[in-house]
Structure formats: structure tokens, C-alpha cells
Amino acid sequence: MTIKAPYALQFDRASVRFPGTATYALENISLQVAPGELLTIVGASGSGKSTLLRCVNRLVELCDGRIEIDGVALESFAIDPLRRTIGYAIQGVGLFAHLTVAENLALVPESLGWPRARIDARIDEMLATVRLDPQIYRRRRPRALSGGQAQRVGIARALMAYPRLLLLDEPFGAVDPILRPQLQAELLGVLRAARTTTLFVTHDVDEALLLGDRIAVIDEGHLRAIGTPRALLDRPPDDFTAELLCGDALLHEYRRARLAVREQSR
Amino acid sequence: MIAAILAHIALCALGVAVAATIAVPAALIFADRPKAERSLSALLGALYTVPSLALLAVLVQFIGLGNTSVEVALVIYALYAIFRNSVTGLRSIPPEQREVAAALGLPRWKRWLQVELPLALPAILSGLRVATLGSIALATLGGYVGGSGLGTIIFTGFALQNQSMLVQGAIGVVAIALLAEFAFRSLERVVRLRASG
Ligand SMILES: Nc1ncnc2c1ncn2[C@@H]1O[C@H](COP(=O)(O)OP(=O)(O)OP(=O)(O)O)[C@@H](O)[C@H]1O
Numbered sequence: 001m002t003i004k005a006p007y008a009l010q011f012d013r014a015s016v017r018f019p020g021t022a023t024y025a026l027e028n029i030s031l032q033v034a035p036g037e038l039l040t041i042v043g044a045s046g047s048g049k050s051t052l053l054r055c056v057n058r059l060v061e062l063c064d065g066r067i068e069i070d071g072v073a074l075e076s077f078a079i080d081p082l083r084r085t086i087g088y089a090i091q092g093v094g095l096f097a098h099l100t101v102a103e104n105l106a107l108v109p110e111s112l113g114w115p116r117a118r119i120d121a122r123i124d125e126m127l128a129t130v131r132l133d134p135q136i137y138r139r140r141r142p143r144a145l146s147g148g149q150a151q152r153v154g155i156a157r158a159l160m161a162y163p164r165l166l167l168l169d170e171p172f173g174a175v176d177p178i179l180r181p182q183l184q185a186e187l188l189g190v191l192r193a194a195r196t197t198t199l200f201v202t203h204d205v206d207e208a209l210l211l212g213d214r215i216a217v218i219d220e221g222h223l224r225a226i227g228t229p230r231a232l233l234d235r236p237p238d239d240f241t242a243e244l245l246c247g248d249a250l251l252h253e254y255r256r257a258r259l260a261v262r263e264q265s266r
Numbered sequence: 267m268i269a270a271i272l273a274h275i276a277l278c279a280l281g282v283a284v285a286a287t288i289a290v291p292a293a294l295i296f297a298d299r300p301k302a303e304r305s306l307s308a309l310l311g312a313l314y315t316v317p318s319l320a321l322l323a324v325l326v327q328f329i330g331l332g333n334t335s336v337e338v339a340l341v342i343y344a345l346y347a348i349f350r351n352s353v354t355g356l357r358s359i360p361p362e363q364r365e366v367a368a369a370l371g372l373p374r375w376k377r378w379l380q381v382e383l384p385l386a387l388p389a390i391l392s393g394l395r396v397a398t399l400g401s402i403a404l405a406t407l408g409g410y411v412g413g414s415g416l417g418t419i420i421f422t423g424f425a426l427q428n429q430s431m432l433v434q435g436a437i438g439v440v441a442i443a444l445l446a447e448f449a450f451r452s453l454e455r456v457v458r459l460r461a462s463g
């Protein structure tokens with residue numbers, strides 16, 4: 001008999017309804033994420049992607065169903081300590097403008113009571129990981145960073161305290177298409193090295209296909225499909241997923257070819 | 267004269283400082299409790315509109331003549347401006363920033379000290395400025411109830427029909443007010459720059 005390791009994250013018929021709205025923002029979402037897995041979440045604007053992420057760190061509460069982390073129900077954790085173990089980075093406004101890069105990065109480790117020397121060493125390590133020279137960037141304020149640099153600092157902050165889960169909400173939304181591939185590759189490298197279980201929201205289908213071990217397709221609060229890029233591209237389970245992921249015949253061919261290249265490079 | 271000016275400044279500084287130690291934490295607590303905040307604002311606003319001489323008369327009944335009564339009156343009047351401006355400042359923090367602070371799991375006190383206060387600081391400072399200017403004017407009434415400060419010169423000048431004493435006192439008050447205005451404006455500029463990175 002084998003004992004199955006718990007999922008890093010599990011949604012069980014989770015639903016969300018915001019007060020004063022007639023429809024569910026999320027309805028009956030069930031999915032499992034394995035430890036170390038990177039799940040990308042795609043869908044149209046307003047489909048509920050951000051809401052799905054925000055349930056995990058309880059910025060949004062479920063009205064029905066449940067979520068488990070490492071096999072433990074979400075409500076059984078005290079909320080602030082739980083949040084300190086979940087990295088969260090969002091597009092644009094995530095960094096505090098009145099704090100330097102180093103001060104932004106130190107916030108969570110300070111709350112965890114790390115000694116100063118350990119925090120400083122980790123700041124240097126994380127800045128180097130996201131390819132920002134600590135000597136130059138430690139003392140910068142967010143104003144003095146480019147969009148791409150700010151985004152990297154945001155991801156570094158989310159990873160500072162070795163989170164058990166990482167939630168990224170369109171982290172590259174504000175980054176130009178020239179820099180994007182580089183940041184995507186860097187992020188993959190960082191996440192592989194840290195083996196951090198990650199939910200990555202994007203409305204860029206190619207980004208979702210490129211980064212995700214698996215992809216979840218959300219449409220109007222419903223989970224339409226979930227599977228590996230290969231499975232979803234080869235056999236999309238419904239018309240909506242086919243339309244979104246495969247596009248027209250030419251785009252479909254192109255995406256499958258890119259996926260083949262990616263599979264080989266692994 | 268110099269002694270009176272210094273006493274005046276000390277009177278106002280203490281009053282505003284005490285009011286700030288009450289009003290700023292109160293704003294932190296009440297900013298996201300709109301119902302309670304409205305009641306408290308209404309109460310402070312009502313106190314603010316009580317004519318100052320009447321308030322002083324009542325305070326003297328309980329506390330007696332002297333600086334303590336003046337000080338209590340200064341605090342009561344300063345509370346309103348500091349509280350209202352602080353609440354406004356805290357409420358104008360972009361919700362995304364407050365949310366990120368919560369999402370990082372920062373303890374409440376750390377969110378206050380490291381995120382909410384610094385971001386609301388420009389507004390808090392303008393509350394302090396308004397309260398300080400009000401106090402500088404109000405503190406002259408201290409001369410009427412046995413307090414110290416420039417009020418003593420003004421009221422003595424009034425009693426003796428001494429024009430030059432009256433003018434000296436008035437000029438002293440105006441000078442302190444201009445100084446305070448300038449100091450706070452400069453501070454606000456620095457803080458505003460800092461808060462926006
Ligand atoms: N706090 C809230 N109160 C009421 N409705 C909300 C709230 N937050 C989100 N919604 C609604 O829930 C739905 C899903 O929103 P969500 O932000 O999850 O979409 P999204 O997929 O992230 O969209 P986008 O790609 O534009 O970021 C939307 O219809 C939105 O208007």
C-alpha cells in the first residue's frame with residue numbers, strides 16, 4: 001500500500017460570489033496542483049482568473065466548497081502567518097513607492113523574525129537571482145526602476161521567504177514584448193531551482209503554453225479545461241478551449257511546433 | 267517678549283503633540299470603520315464649533331485658572347483637524363497598496379507603521395498644520411484665564427489701553443504663525459516627494 005502525498009493545492013467545488021452581484025465569479029472549481037508544479041491560468045478579461053488566485057491567500061473568501069494546502073483546509077491556518085508563506089506578485093502597483101528595493105524585499109522576512117544578517121544576505125541572493133546587481137539596486141526606489149526591473153523585484157519579494165506557494169497575477173503584463181521572453185526564461189529558471197508550486201495568471205495564451213506544466217482555462221467563472229499544453233493542444237476538450245488555445249489552423253500549427261521545440265529543450 | 271513667544275510656542279507645540287498622539291492612532295483604527303468614524307467625526311466637529319471663550323469658561327470651572335485649562339482647550343480644538351485629515355489621507359491610499367500589504371501577511375502594526383502611515387503622511391501633516399495655526403491663534407486666549415504666552419501681553423495691553431503692547435503681541439502671534447506655516451509647507455513638500463518615490 002502506498003500513501004499518497006497530499007497535493008500542494010487543491011480546490012474542491014469552490015465557488016465565489018461577490019456581495020451585491022447576481023452571478024458567481026467562480027462556480028464549482030475543482031482542481032489539484034502537485035508539489036513543484038507550475039499551473040498557468042488563462043481566460044478572457046473578467047473571467048475570474050485573479051479571483052481564483054485571491055481565494056488562495058484569502059483576499060477573497062469562498063461562499064461554497066473548500067481549498068486545501070498540503071492537505072490542510074485553508075481556514076485552519078491563521079490568516080497572516082498563512083499569507084507569509086504564500087508569495088504574491090501582481091502587475092504594476094505591487095511595490096511600495098516610499099520604500100527602497102531592499103526595504104520592500106525585507107518586509108516579509110522581518111515579519112517572520114529573521115535576523116538582520118540573514119535578511120541582507122537573502123536580499124543580495126534574490127536580487128542576483130533576478131539579475132539585478134545588489135550594489136546598484138538595493139537602495140533604489142521603485143520610481144527609479146524600469147517596468148521590467150520593477151517586475152523582477154516584485155517576483156524577488158514574493159520568493160524572499162521560501163514560500164510554499166507562489167501566486168503570480170499577470171506578472172509580465174506591463175513588460176514589453178522584447179523583454180518578455182527573457183523574463184519568462186529567467187522566471188522558469190528560478191522556479192525550477194526553487195521547486196516552488198506556482199499559479200501563474202495570464203491572458204497571453206502563448207505565455208501560458210510556454211510556461212505551464214499544465215494549463216487551466218477559465219471562462220465566466222467556470223473551469224473549462226485543465227491539462228498539459230500537449231494534451232490541450234492535441235485534443236481540446238471543448239469548442240471554447242479549442243477556439244482559445246488553438247485559434248485558426250495556422251496558429252494551431254505554429255503553437256504545436258513551438259511546444260515541440262520546448263519539449264525537446266527540457 | 268522673547269519669553270512670552272517661547273511660552274506661546276511651547277503651549278501650542280504641546281497641545282498639538284498631545285492631540286496628534288490621540289487623533290492619528292484613532293484615525294488608523296477608525297479609517298476602515300466608516301460608521302464609527304462618522305460618529306466620532308460628528309462629535310469632534312461639534313466640539314470644534316463650541317465658541318472658544320465658552321469652552322474655556324467651562325474648563326476653568328473644572329480645572330481652574332492657568333495653563334492646564336488652555337492646554338486642554340487647545341487639544342480639543344486640534345483633534346478635529348488632525349483626525350479628519352488623517353482619515354482622508356488613509357482613505358486615499360490606493361486599495362491595491364493596502365491589499366498587497368495584507369497579502370504579504372504583514373502584522374497589523376507593521377502595516378500601519380511601514381505602509382499606511384508613510385503613505386498618508388502628507389495629509390496627516392496638513393492636518394497638523396491646520397491644527398497648529400488654529401492653536402497659535404487660540405492660545406492667545408490663555409492670557410484671559412491666567413495662562414502664559416503672547417496672550418498675557420495682549421490682554422495686559424488691552425487692560426492698560428497700551429497700543430504698543432497690543433501691537434507687539436499681535437505681531438508676535440503673526441510671526442509664529444508664518445513660521446509654522448513655512449515649516450509645515452516645507453516638511454509636506456519633502457514628505458510628498460518621498461511618498462511618491
Ligand atoms: N471585489 C469585487 N466585488 C465585486 N465584483 C468583483 C470583485 N472583484 C472582481 N469582481 C468581478 O468578478 C469577475 C472576475 O474578476 P477577476 O478580477 O477575477 O477577472 P480576471 O479574469 O482577473 O480579469 P482581468 O484579465 O481583466 O484581470 C469580474 O466580473 C469582476 O467584475
Ligand SMILES: [Mg+2]
Pocket residue numbers: 049050051169
Ligand atoms: Mg485579473
